[in-house]
Amino acid sequence: MQNGLILFQSKYGAARRYAGWLAEATGFPLCPAKDVEKSALSGADPVILAGGIYASGVAGIQVLRKNQELLRGKRCAILAVGASPADPATIETVRKLNLKEDLAAVPFFYARGAWDLQKMSFADRTLCKMLQKSVAKKDPASLEPWEQALLEAAGGTADWTDREYLQPLLRWIRQGE
Structure with missing residues (x-):
């Protein structure tokens, strides 16, 4: 039995929607990234961050960076949510821009969001x-x-959100059971 935690940071709602769908699928609690307590992080494994992509940056990623010591040895993953199609080259560019040496080993997933x-x-x-x-x-x-x-x-x-985008991340979560 895993004791996971889903963090999210969403400006316009798509990352929040995906985080909610993940919470439904896993039973893990949901928390805005900016409000997470250190005690919640220390007791959670895996920790998943769902964040919108804004100017190529993944919202909320600073929570993982700031708490690296606390998260050491835990399974962490990032779900980046953006308006672009799931193009491998674009996703790889965003991954490289956000997961530098300190987060390079963190699994990175992508889901298409919405546009309004x-x-x-x-x-x-x-x-x-x-x-x-x-x-x-x-x-x-x-x-x-x-x-x-x-x-x-x-x-x-446009609203491209689709639960199917979560399947690779859900498989990754199940691998840790």
């Missing part, structure tokens, strides 16, 4: 619109999968 320009903060909305304009100038045949998705989402909304 109207719910975004002014700063996020402005950045996304600028990026869309820049990408729109490119030759459509040369677009990366994430760039194509960015243009397709444009000013609308």
Whole structure:
């Protein structure tokens, strides 16, 4: 019997939704990453962080970095949630940017999230619109999968969340039983 803990940090809700689905599937408690107590971390194994991807950074990852000593010897994993399609090259880039030497061995999983320009903060909305304009100038045949998705989402909304994205992470959790 595992005594896991699911942490999440979500700006717009998709990472929170995946964390909730993980909690349902595993029975592990759910906690916002920013509110986790050291006592909860010390008693948990595995510890899973579900965090949204913002400007290539995984939200909440600092909790794992800050508590490395406490988590040493425990199974930890990261579920990064982003709007890009599950393109291996893009996922690997995000993994390398976030899992430097201190977290290099932590298993990294990806789930596609949602997009709603109207719910975004002014700063996020402005950045996304600028990026869309820049990408729109490119030759459509040369677009990366994430760039194509960015243009397709444009000013609308999209919800790509799907429980199926959790299957690799759930298999990893079961391996520890």
